[in-house]
Amino acid sequence: MAARLTIIAIGRAPASSPEAMLFARYAERLKPPLGLVALADGRGSAGEIKAREGAAILAALPAGAVLVVLDQGGAAETTEAFAGRLGRWREAGRDIAFAIGGAEGHDRPVLDRAAHVMSLGPATWPHLLARAMLAEQIFRADSLLRGHPYHRSGRP
Numbered sequence: 332m333a334a335r336l337t338i339i340a341i342g343r344a345p346a347s348s349p350e351a352m353l354f355a356r357y358a359e360r361l362k363p364p365l366g367l368v369a370l371a372d373g374r375g376s377a378g379e380i381k382a383r384e385g386a387a388i389l390a391a392l393p394a395g396a397v398l399v400v401l402d403q404g405g406a407a408e409t410t411e412a413f414a415g416r417l418g419r420w421r422e423a424g425r426d427i428a429f430a431i432g433g434a435e436g437h438d439r440p441v442l443d444r445a446a447h448v449m450s451l452g453p454a455t456w457p458h459l460l461a462r463a464m465l466a467e468q469i470f471r472a473d474s475l476l477r478g479h480p481y482h483r484s485g486r487p
Contacts, residue, residue: 335426336469337366339391341384341433342458344369350459357466361473365466377435385438388430396426397446401461402437405448414472416447421476429469431461 344351358365370387373380392398397420408416420427430441442448451464 333363334421334424335363335366335393335396336361337368337393337396337426337428338431338462338465339368339370339388339428340431340458340462341370341388342372344459348459350457350463353463354459354466357463357470360470365469367462372433373435380433381435381438384433384435385441388432388437388441389444392428392430392444393426396428398441398444399427399429399447399449400437400442400445401429401431401451401465402442402448403450403453403455405450407450407452410468410471410475413449413468414475417469417472418476420446429465431458431465433458 346352346355354367358367368391370384370391373383373387375383417427430437430445432438432441451461451468456464
């Protein structure tokens with residue numbers, strides 16, 4: 332059975348939003364499809380928000396899954412390196428969950444639980460767009476691992 336891939340993200344969006352439609356475009360192309368768990372934004376002070384959102388992310392994490400956290404302080408790696416990492420986790424038979432935090436970032440227990448902390452680069456992206464960008468990178472990495480020509484390595 333193939334490893335299940337899930338994105339756990341803070342914030343909800345209407346299914347008809349352009350960002351949700353872009354996410355779905357890539358999520359549905361994966362087998363099995365990429366899952367999405369959208370959690371409500373936290374309320375309160377910055378610290379309370381981080382704590383509530385962090386607890387919600389950890390509660391939504393599938394049992395035994397590898398947790399990959401998207402964070403501005405994480406590693407920005409090439410698609411090939413990301414594909415290699417994804418392939419190793421899949422070969423180990425592990426489900427993989429990617430966490431996208433809210434505006435306040437991730438709470439320390441989420442970062443401590445992570446097997447890997449990654450970044451989509453040094454720019455700041457809207458959270459809904461980050462979901463779509465991550466879904467595309469997961470699809471691209473999967474295509475690379477399957478030898479599909481979607482990813483064109485070595486282009487000038």
